[in-house]
Amino acid sequence: MGTRHLLFGAGGLSLAVPAELVKTIHEQLTVQAVAGTRDWFRGLGVAHGKLLPVTDMGAFFGRRSSTGHTLEIAASVGMSGLQVDTVYGLSNMPISEIPLNRQNTASHRGENPALSSRAIVQDERVHRLLDVAALLQSPAFLNIAENSH
């Protein structure tokens, strides 16, 4: 049995993350906004008694803001909350290499290393596999201060 992935959409992008990295899918997570942070940073929430930074994935990738569920990601490099629009479900489809349009993968600061060239095709949708470790460690994701480059 292969690795299962959680398929979701954010800001018009169809994405996928390994299901083992998702601890919980929160339907409505109360988030407290933090002043002086970027607009794609939603704020801080509490999940299972622990602080959880929540990021708007649609806005982070330079698309429209996401208003749906919050994925609680628990990776070895840290925890984070990703607010997405729609959660499609789990998929056991194999990962394939598909040439992608670069414009769809460009972030507001150019090419985002978290978006890999691998993807999962489910229901005629192409979900790009999100590299969670690279995302959580990327400077763009970690730098949430406003007016900072």
Added chain:
Amino acid sequence: MPLVTSTPREQGSGVPFLLVMLSVLALLVSLLGLTRTVTVANDRLADLQLAWQAVQNDTVEGSELVATNRQMERMQTPLPALQKAAYWSLGLVILSIVLCAWLLISMRRTKQSQSQVDDERHKAEQSDLMKLTDEIAPLANGDLRVRATVTDSTAGSVANVFNYAVSELHWLVGTMGHVAAKISQAVDRSRHSADSIAVACTEQSSEIHRSSNDLLTMSGKMAELSADAADASVAAQAAADQAERGADALSAGLNRLFTIRDEADETTRLMHRLVENVSAIDERVTTIQKVARRTDLLALNTTIRASAGSRAASVTDAAADLGHLSDEVAQLAEVLGQATRDIGTLTSTISQDASDTVQSMEHTNAELAAGVAQTRQASQALELIRMDTQALRERVFAMADKTVQQTGILRQLSESMDLINSITRKTGEGVSANAASLDELLDLASELQRGLADFQLPDKPDAEVTADDAPKTVKTSLARRAADRAVIHE
């Protein structure tokens, strides 16, 4: 003109009359004098009786006795006036007796002389009358040339009157001829007027005949118009009947529409209730969808946690996850149960409302079908009304055309009547002229009657004159007038 002359008898009778009057006057004067004498004597006797009574009563004294004595002496003296009156009375009585005697004698003598004069006069008058009779004898044959000899006797007066009568007869004959000529002219004018009236009456008769024909034509047209009006009335009655039936059908359809409206209102109310129930069901469905999403999410989280079970840190964390999961599942089950019960109740209500709505709609459909039938019947009635109205309109147009024709005929009739009026006016003028001529003829006849009334004509010849003899009489008069003129000019 008769002459008034005094006869010797009348001249002789004036003196005795005067004498009688004088004697009567003398008697009256004597009677007045005697009356006065008796009155004065009576006064004197009364005074004397008073004086004698005073003396017997001894109421007078000496001086009064003297005065009374003087008074009695004065009364014993005769009055000169009384004596003079008595003398005059006596003289007058004697004079009256003398006059009466002389009057009787004079009357006897006058009577004897008058008898002699009368005999002579009678003989002379008989002679004059015989002569006058001989002179006027030709007049009996219509000869107006006769003239009587006028003398101082009575027969002369008669001759004078006869001559005057003959001259008046001449004038009368001439006047009658002139009047006859005027009458002839007046009769000619009357005849001319009568001819004019006859011609005018002929034209009037022709015009009246033509007007009568026009009136007959108009009467026929009017009869046709009346028939059209009757047909139009029948058509209007039919249209009215159809309209009444259409109105009944429309009224019935309207009642059905009212019923349908009430049922539609009920159906609308049920539909509103149905919509509200559907909205409630939608809310419940939304709730169920939320629960489904939460269930999906819970299932997803469960799957994720199950797949990550091997990576759980401890048994305590797994138990906590399971407890949390159990609570969420129980909560979802409670929500789902409540939503299911609500949906069941709503479904039952919706089913009942749907059944009522179906019944209402079926009844509405039945009412609608009846209403459609009523409306179709009303539509047919209206169509019949339209056809009747069309026929009525055509009838009215026909009546209008005939009315226009009648107007033309009436105009022509009016002109004919004007012409008749003009002819009648001329006829009236002719009749007036004829009446004036007749009046003139009447005046002339009156004048002739007045001329004849002044004379005492023999009754027998006039009584024998008849209408057939009138022209002959006129001719005879004309011949006599010519003869008279010849005699006069001689």
